[in-house]
Amino acid sequence: MWKGHGPSSIRRDYWDTMCDQWVTEHFRHRSRIAVENRTKMPEATLHTSGSISFGR
Known part of the structure; x- marks a missing residue:
């Protein structure tokens, strides 16, 4: 279904x-x-920019 329709x-x-x-x-x-694994440790999947996470 996705073949031929990529970016x-x-x-x-x-x-x-x-x-x-x-x-x-x-x-x-x-x-x-x-x-x-991601659901077991949700805090590990936060994106960060330097020492401050984007979640903050």
């Missing part, structure tokens, strides 16, 4: 290759693990 800043063949990767079971498994 103009990315070559079409690169975009299509990334789409192929995103639907693999291996990628989906790693993505689920990353989501779980």
Whole structure:
């Protein structure tokens, strides 16, 4: 569904290759693990600019 509809800043063949990767079971498994890890430590995902977080 996403193939051929990527941003103009990315070559079409690169975009299509990334789409192929995103639907693999291996990628989906790693993505689920990353989501779980982010929910366990929400304070670790704050973006910072120097010593002051954007959340502040």
